[in-house]
Amino acid sequence: MDPRLQLAIANDDVAELHSLLVEEPKLLDRLSKDPFPNTPLHVAAAAGKTHLAMEMAILKPSFARKLDPNGYSPMHLALQHKYYRTVRALMTLDPKLIRVRGQGGLTPLHFVAGKEGDNEMEILAEFLSSCGSSIEDLTSRCETAVHVAVKSHSLKAFKVLFGWLKRLHLTKILDWKDENGNNVLHIAAFENQPEIIRLLIGHVNINEKNFEEKTALEIFKANPSFNHNVAKRLQRQICLARPFTPTLSLSQFFSAELTAGERSAYFFGFRDESARDMILLVSTLIATATYQAALSPPGGYWQENSSNPPANATVVATNSSSIAIEKPHEAGNMILSGSSLYVFTVFNGTAFFFSIGTIWAIAIAQFPKTFMVYFSMSILGLAYFISHLIEFPNSNEVAKQILEGFYGSLLTAALFLPVYVWAMHVRVLNRIDATRRHVHVFLGSKDRK
Structure with missing residues (x-):
């Protein structure tokens, strides 16, 4: 990299960057020819040079999605070095950068889901608000951000994710399985996290089995230090949920006739x-x-009551004094x-x-x-x-x-x-x-x- 460009990055000098581009218009193109380049945007993001990073992302948007030789995007690097101002700036520029998969398929959302700090929790909440569909992104191990939070013993991150899923009625995501067939409840049972298990009861399919044909209760009881009270709650929930256990595969559902709700x-x-x-x-x-x-x-309606006997089959008759004699009726009737x-x-x-x-x-x-x-x-x-x-x-x-x-x-x-x-x-x-x-x-x- 040109030493002058390195100096511009170090000083967060946007004017110097444009001076270099005037001298060599193809400077940025030359620096991005490698399949996995360490672009100036990567360097600026890793150093927390927000102004230059934003200018670079505007001039070359493709830089923001490229992975360096270690498999990290600029947003990944800014998160790793805790430059949250730079992270927020990049997120404002393009919320979909939250969904860029890096090493191991980890997105920036997965990264902060494995942390416990207050700053990371705010970033996690902002990620979910800015790009809600990032919750469906999976790692190379088919793990959601909730899987990552539970495996990392990040109770704070789990509560943020769990609360957001409940508010948007997306708790079905908690039933998604990783490469071993484990949903979030299975992982919490493996990791012996009774508080997370208590939160999940009622929101996850209790009777679900992983690819080893084990339920969360069986996994939990296999741990020598399991919480007996939580185990009892799981057992009660299993008894209540048994009639609603899924018995239809996705292929069987697609092969069946349309339901009455779908037809209507x-x-x-x-x-x-x-x-x-x-x-x-x-x-x-x-x-x-x-x-x-x-x-x-x-x-209309009758405006008064009348108990006069009917004179004939008509509604209104006339007597010898030319006074109307009406059929019996009550006020308010048609x-x-x-x-x-x-x-x-x-x-x-x-x-x-x-x-x-x-x-x-x-x-x-x-x-x-x-x-x-x-x-x-x-x-x-x-x-x-x-x-x-x-x-x-x-x-x-x-x-x-x-x-x-x-x-x-x-x-x-x-x-x-x-x-x-x-x-x-x-x-x-x-x-x-x-x-x-x-x-x-x-x-x-x-x-x-």
Whole structure:
């Protein structure tokens, strides 16, 4: 390396770097010809020269991803030498640098996951916030960052990772297995870490076996100094979790027919966002219109009570004094009567319940995130049902009871059928014994960093 460039790096002198580039425009290209070069960015990052490192990364972004002969990227070197200002600067420039695999497949996330210092814990939290999908990166031994934290006895790092996974509902990652078939619970049992085991209970499949056909409890008990209280808790959890033990391989799942939840998702356009949005919009308009029609039916409502005996089959008759004689009614009942009332009620109610049933079906595909939508629509359906019970005329009790039964059946079906479909779908998914899945599947995002 040119001594003047070395001096510019030592002084963190960006102006001198550009002076050299004016004299020799291909300077940086010449320094990066080797397959594993020790680029000026590597040197600057290892020395904590943040300004020059950032300028170099801007001028030659490829430097930030290159590995030196020892298999380290500039961010790896900055972490090793504890230059966290440089690490943060590089991360701000490109968050995906957190996913660069170095020696042994270790990423910067794996590196800090094996540490215990407060500074490293802050960097770990910032890594997860800036590039969440880095949690799915594996080392050459198929280890996640959580595996590394437990193997390194880094309780602080484990708690940071564990808390982040719980907040993003990504605890399924704890079931991912390394090259020996060990998930995080198995590793904690091997390393005799009772506190981590206590935290993991309820979030990891207790009955899972590694490639030696051993469960975490068997591994834990093999340790002469195992904690008996933790072992008892594991035993109780095994008894509770036994009915939910995965029994379906991933290939068997793919070979099976689509679940009811998958079929409904395709039917309602869940995979096609434009179709889903259109169905949701139309269903919402129908639900609004039909609910409003129930509140303001044709003819409106009686404004007062009347107990006059009917003069004939018509609603209103006229006596000799030209005074209107009305059929018996109560204030708040619908004025509409006869066959017109029943036809209106049946069609309006059917349209309403089918529309909210469609909204439920779309919402159920993203349960439990859309629970409040499902709950709100359930309250709306119940309010519609109760309003008809109150407003429907009492003149024909048989017809009223038939319509009540009809509405009740529609409401029950619309309320419980989507939940049943979703529960059956989840039940099948919980039977799958898969070692790992991608984060974007859990996060539901197509464009995660």
